[in-house]
Amino acid sequence: MHKMKRVLALQHSWENSEGYVGKVLRQHHIAYDMIKVETEPIPEPTHYAAIVAFGGPQHVYETDKYPFFITEQEMWRMAVEHEIPCLGICLGGQALAKALGGSVQRHTTSEIGFFDIPFTEEGSKDPLYAGLPGYQKVFHWHEDAFDLPPGAIRLASNENTKNQAFRYGNSTYGLQYHIEVDASMLDLWFHQMTSQEEIIKSIGRETYEAIERDKQTQQSTYEAHTRIMFENFLKISKLI
Numbered sequence: 001m002h003k004m005k006r007v008l009a010l011q012h013s014w015e016n017s018e019g020y021v022g023k024v025l026r027q028h029h030i031a032y033d034m035i036k037v038e039t040e041p042i043p044e045p046t047h048y049a050a051i052v053a054f055g056g057p058q059h060v061y062e063t064d065k066y067p068f069f070i071t072e073q074e075m076w077r078m079a080v081e082h083e084i085p086c087l088g089i090c091l092g093g094q095a096l097a098k099a100l101g102g103s104v105q106r107h108t109t110s111e112i113g114f115f116d117i118p119f120t121e122e123g124s125k126d127p128l129y130a131g132l133p134g135y136q137k138v139f140h141w142h143e144d145a146f147d148l149p150p151g152a153i154r155l156a157s158n159e160n161t162k163n164q165a166f167r168y169g170n171s172t173y174g175l176q177y178h179i180e181v182d183a184s185m186l187d188l189w190f191h192q193m194t195s196q197e198e199i200i201k202s203i204g205r206e207t208y209e210a211i212e213r214d215k216q217t218q219q220s221t222y223e224a225h226t227r228i229m230f231e232n233f234l235k236i237s238k239l240i
Contacts, residue, residue, distance in 0.1 A: 005239060007032040008048040010072065012056030012091050015188055019180040020223060021052065021089075024230050028240050037068045045079040050237035053092025054180050059144055060094050060104050073099035085171035085237040093146065093165075093174035100149035100168055109160055111140035112203050113211045114218040117164045117177060123155035128165075128173055128232050136229060137222045138177035141189070145176060171236050179226040186215060 007025060009018055009032045018025070018034060025032050032052075035042055045051055058066045076099035079086050088096030094104045118135045119126075129136065136156065148154060148166050152174075156164035164176045181189075190199060190211070200208045234240045 005030065005049050006047075007237075007239070008043060008045060008051045009034045010042070010051070010053035010092060011036050012038070012054060012058060015185075016055045016091075016180070017185065018054065019185045020182040020226055021054075021180040021230055023182070024227055024234075028231075028234065030234070030239055037072055038066075042068075042071050042075050045075050045084055046082050048084060049239055050085040050087070050233070051075075051079050052087045053089060053095060055090035055092065055141075055178055058091060060091065060098050069095060069098075076100070080169060080172050083169070083171065085233065086173065087233050088174045089180055090141075090176065090178050093176055094144055096172070096174045097146035097149055097152075097166070100152065100172075102149035102152070103147045104144050105147075107143055107145040107161065111160050112207060113140060114138070114214045114222060115140055115158065115160075115177070117156045117158055119156050120154050122153050122167075123165065126155050126167060127236055128155065128167070128229060130232055131228045132225060136177075137218060137225045138175075138179065139181045139186075139222060140177050146174065173233065179230060182223070183215065183219060
């Protein structure tokens with residue numbers, strides 16, 4: 001059966017939508033089905049040309065609390081078996097890593113804010129990162145981290161988190177960082193979802209103020225790097 005030129009997009013929580021990734025898909029006139037995995041059944045992956053999964057506040061190891069992770073991981077395994085290009089972002093990357101035999105656990109630190117993530121030697125040669133300057137400017141907000149699945153290749157790493165990105169096979173990619181966060185999503189996370197006091201209590205006033213400043217200065221480079229990387233994924237997926 002010929003795969004439709006559609007992307008399957010998995011949304012884990014209402015506050016983490018497709019954001020900037022959705023903008024790039026729409027600009028390329030690529031149709032996508034956004035599935036809210038908490039409330040909607042996950043479709044058969046073989047009907048799609050590529051699969052992308054976004055972030056969320058859940059923990060993939062709490063399957064009693066979030067049983068949809070069991071179904072999602074079955075979907076990832078089937079997609080990989082059928083060589084459908086996959087991109088897991090933050091929580092999506094953790095779910096993908098776990099589905100392929102990696103482990104996910106509470107990280108020793110919380111990474112929050114804009115970071116420059118250097119590529120490994122393998123990452124520098126990977127088509128996902130073609131055209132980037134040896135690193136990617138990304139946005140982080142995570143408490144958990146993944147170990148690499150057996151056979152996966154580490155593509156990016158920094159001093160906070162050893163495994164920032166991996167490739168499994170030819171076209172399956174897991175990221176520990178966000179690329180989908182746009183200005184309005186940041187505004188939602190930082191101002192509308194929770195009181196300023198709560199977030200400052202969680203990450204500290206200094207970090208909060210630094211991220212507020214960085215939004216003005218780093219967003220454009222972050223979006224430029226996201227576009228290059230995500231368009232590379234769409235090329236790998238033969239969608240552009």
